[in-house]
Amino acid sequence: MAAAAAAAAAAVARASKTSTYSQETRSALSSTSNLRFPSRPSFPIYPSFSRSTPEPLLLSTSPRAAVTPSSPSPTTFHGPCYVLGDNIDTDQIIPAEHLTLVPSKPDEYRKLGSFSLCGLPSAAYPVPFVPSGAASTPFPVVIAGANFGCGSSREHAPVALGAAGVRAVVAEYYARIFFRNSVSTGEIFPLESEETGIWKECTTGDIVTVDLDGSWLINHTTGKEHRLKPIGDAGPVIEAGGIFAYARKTGMIASASTA
Amino acid sequence: MRRWSEMAWRRMESVWRKRGVCDKIEKGGGLRHGRERDFAQSKLETKQRFSRRRSKVWDREKIVIIPDHYIFTSDERANRNVDILRDFCTEQNIKYYYDIKDIGNFRANPDYKGVCHIALAQEDSHTCNAGAFGQFASGIGNTDAGFVMGTGKILLKVPPTMRFILDGEMPKYLLAKDLILQIIGEITVAGATYKSMEFVGSTVESLNMEERMTLCNMVVEAGGKNGVVPVDKTTLKYLEDKTTLTFEPVYSDDCARFIQEYKFDVSKLEPLVAKPHSPDNRALARECKDVKIDRVYIGSCTGGKTEDFLAAAKVFLASGKKVKVPTFLVPATQKVWMDIYGLPVPGSGGKTCSQIFEEAGCEVCVSTTNRNFPGRMGHKEGQVYLASPYTAAASALTGYVTDPREFLL
Numbered sequence: 001m002a003a004a005a006a007a008a009a010a011a012v013a014r015a016s017k018t019s020t021y022s023q024e025t026r027s028a029l030s031s032t033s034n035l036r037f038p039s040r041p042s043f044p045i046y047p048s049f050s051r052s053t054p055e056p057l058l059l060s061t062s063p064r065a066a067v068t069p070s071s072p073s074p075t076t077f078h079g080p081c082y083v084l085g086d087n088i089d090t091d092q093i094i095p096a097e098h099l100t101l102v103p104s105k106p107d108e109y110r111k112l113g114s115f116s117l118c119g120l121p122s123a124a125y126p127v128p129f130v131p132s133g134a135a136s137t138p139f140p141v142v143i144a145g146a147n148f149g150c151g152s153s154r155e156h157a158p159v160a161l162g163a164a165g166v167r168a169v170v171a172e173y174y175a176r177i178f179f180r181n182s183v184s185t186g187e188i189f190p191l192e193s194e195e196t197g198i199w200k201e202c203t204t205g206d207i208v209t210v211d212l213d214g215s216w217l218i219n220h221t222t223g224k225e226h227r228l229k230p231i232g233d234a235g236p237v238i239e240a241g242g243i244f245a246y247a248r249k250t251g252m253i254a255s256a257s258t259a
Numbered sequence: 260m261r262r263w264s265e266m267a268w269r270r271m272e273s274v275w276r277k278r279g280v281c282d283k284i285e286k287g288g289g290l291r292h293g294r295e296r297d298f299a300q301s302k303l304e305t306k307q308r309f310s311r312r313r314s315k316v317w318d319r320e321k322i323v324i325i326p327d328h329y330i331f332t333s334d335e336r337a338n339r340n341v342d343i344l345r346d347f348c349t350e351q352n353i354k355y356y357y358d359i360k361d362i363g364n365f366r367a368n369p370d371y372k373g374v375c376h377i378a379l380a381q382e383d384s385h386t387c388n389a390g391a392f393g394q395f396a397s398g399i400g401n402t403d404a405g406f407v408m409g410t411g412k413i414l415l416k417v418p419p420t421m422r423f424i425l426d427g428e429m430p431k432y433l434l435a436k437d438l439i440l441q442i443i444g445e446i447t448v449a450g451a452t453y454k455s456m457e458f459v460g461s462t463v464e465s466l467n468m469e470e471r472m473t474l475c476n477m478v479v480e481a482g483g484k485n486g487v488v489p490v491d492k493t494t495l496k497y498l499e500d501k502t503t504l505t506f507e508p509v510y511s512d513d514c515a516r517f518i519q520e521y522k523f524d525v526s527k528l529e530p531l532v533a534k535p536h537s538p539d540n541r542a543l544a545r546e547c548k549d550v551k552i553d554r555v556y557i558g559s560c561t562g563g564k565t566e567d568f569l570a571a572a573k574v575f576l577a578s579g580k581k582v583k584v585p586t587f588l589v590p591a592t593q594k595v596w597m598d599i600y601g602l603p604v605p606g607s608g609g610k611t612c613s614q615i616f617e618e619a620g621c622e623v624c625v626s627t628t629n630r631n632f633p634g635r636m637g638h639k640e641g642q643v644y645l646a647s648p649y650t651a652a653a654s655a656l657t658g659y660v661t662d663p664r665e666f667l668l
Contacts, residue, residue: 092633099329102343153386153399177398180399184402243403244402253410
């Protein structure tokens with residue numbers, strides 16, 4: 001997983017991902033125009049990503065943090081969700097055979113995205129997370145049970161999800177290394193639900209909104225709202241685009257321009 | 260910064276120095292850290308951020324890099340990744356880089372160290388293996404690894420410690436794998452998430468280093484941040500010919516607090532397996548005697564050590580029979596491979612493991628492993644039972660999950 005977090009090349013890949021994602025988001029929204037939204041008044045909002053700032057310049061110049069300090073932070077993620085159970089391990093998220101793909105190379109980053117969650121047993125998960133032949137997923141939000149991301153330390157797991165267009169995962173809790181990799185790479189927001197078992201109340205394809213600021217998961221299809229634990233201080237690291245960008249931004253390491 | 264304020268910026272260097280062992284081992288015995296993915300990470304960092312600014316790694320003598328996973332393969336992308344790693348190490352003048360020179364045959368690489376887990380922070384979830392030496396060792400991802408390589412720092416939260424007190428004489432049909440499967444079955448695959456697991460007690464003291472590695476290797480299967488066995492005379496003895504440097508072991512003292520304590524009377528435990536599809540799906544081996552199996556694998560970083568093969572050989576020797584299902588034996592390192600062909604098995608009249616394995620009809624490959632999630636060992640519908648080398652060997656002989664006492668008593 002190399003270098004996913006490392007801003008540079010992954011950022012290029014990310015920039016293209018972001019545009020793909022926004023289109024999908026729009027179609028998801030339009031398909032639900034007949035749904036009634038519960039109480040969130042601020043909805044619907046098109047997701048705004050600091051990452052949609054053109055980033056290819058990072059390759060040749062400064063890290064993301066240096067160019068996006070004043071960009072708006074992402075606050076909501078909206079679209080159909082993909083629902084998983086407990087103990088989804090990294091071999092199911094991205095099988096080992098795909099680990100030779102280096103995320104810093106844009107084409108390989110996209111390929112990783114196309115393989116994300118392809119290790120799920122198809123009997124239990126008949127809906128493919130990434131449709132055959134597609135590079136990204138129609139599900140920008142993943143909802144799971146306990147211990148999401150257990151198993152290996154492969155950073156390809158959060159990277160593959162991010163590359164496929166996932167913006168946030170909502171689980172009861174995460175395996176430590178997966179959580180850490182999500183934050184370090186800035187690929188996805190690993191959010192925790194206050195309640196347990198919300199994955200049992202959601203169905204793949206339900207239209208949901210993740211509201212980062214308010215710490216809510218709103219399921220528009222069922223009309224239920226689920227409280228999330230605040231992402232807390234991991235949030236700025238993810239927003240910055242990962243640990244390198246964050247460390248530069250906060251002066252923990254020298255920024256590119258001063259080094 | 261509430262959450263992160265607890266996280267201390269720790270100087271890796273000072274921890275290494277304090278823990279001592281790692282530094283010495285790497286210099287004395289060539290133990291290693293890293294792999295091609297670190298490498299790829301490093302390359303990225305280097306090419307796209309550091310090298311433009313002529314950046315260097317934090318300390319060329321304190322970073323140990325070993326290509327592993329996807330090494331002996333014709334896969335072009337995997338080979339490319341090793342090439343990138345080599346370029347990076349050359350460019351950075353990394354002192355301890357253990358190269359792969361002949362991908363066609365692992366035996367042609369005298370420097371190749373295999374899959375090893377001896378480091379403080381390493382891009383491999385089973386880095387916690389090194390806790391057997393009393394080290395704090397925890398798996399990290401590539402980005403974190405790149406950060407460590409560039410800065411010598413890692414953001415770590417001091418974990419609360421769970422203490423496991425294992426007392427009693429270890430029955431001769433049990434191995435450390437049974438102990439850790441017992442513990443994971445008790446606390447579940449997430450029971451130690453974010454926590455440190457300390458193993459103490461008379462049973463632990465009686466374990467050799469390889470068995471301690473098995474214990475610590477699988478703490479991540481309980482979600483643990485790290486596992487640790489206190490340094491004792493067994494540790495010091497093991498390190499005797501591997502380092503000439505002095506080091507100072509660190510121990511839990513009277514002020515140490517434990518958030519949970521578990522006690523086990525090991526003399527009462529029985530051989531265990533973890534049924535599909537989770538390492539915490541504990542069952543007695545004898546309860547699974549009707550489970551027919553298709554193949555047996557003894558290997559990986561958890562079960563591919565010399566002691567693991569000696570244990571398997573002991574069962575084959577005791578039975579005198581041939582295996583009934585294809586049985587694959589995969590040494591974890593070249594040294595283990597040489598041991599299999601060179602070390603006489605106690606009580607065998609001078610036979611080596613390899614002779615015993617051949618007589619029993621096994622194949623020595625160049626995967627007892629640590630995980631049985633779907634797809635972990637090939638097809639995602641495959642069913643994997645985790646077991647000790649004793650139980651694995653006994654099962655190979657019958658074609659069913661088998662309690663090794665059938666052969667060892």
